[in-house]
Amino acid sequence: MYVCVCQAVTDREIHQAARNGAKTLGDLRRDLRVSVDCGRCASCARKCLKSAIQDSQEDLQLLVLA
Numbered sequence: 843m844y845v846c847v848c849q850a851v852t853d854r855e856i857h858q859a860a861r862n863g864a865k866t867l868g869d870l871r872r873d874l875r876v877s878v879d880c881g882r883c884a885s886c887a888r889k890c891l892k893s894a895i896q897d898s899q900e901d902l903q904l905l906v907l908a
């Protein structure tokens with residue numbers, strides 16, 4: 843699903859950015875150019891990043907428990 847239409851950035855790319863260490867919308871701006879044009883995606887991008895970070899943390903916990 844496209845999160846940022848202006849820059850054609852998908853939720854998958856945001857999840858990958860989170861796995862690579864992105865923690866803030868500023869990180870997404872720097873790495874993927876999310877929200878650098880109209881800015882209408884900022885709120886959705888933040889939610890997607892938060893979800894991606896939580897997923898990454900859960901994956902790490904599962905690895906530790908395995």
Ligand code: FES
Binds near residue numbers: 845848849880883
């Ligand atoms: S939709 Fe992301 S900058 Fe316009």
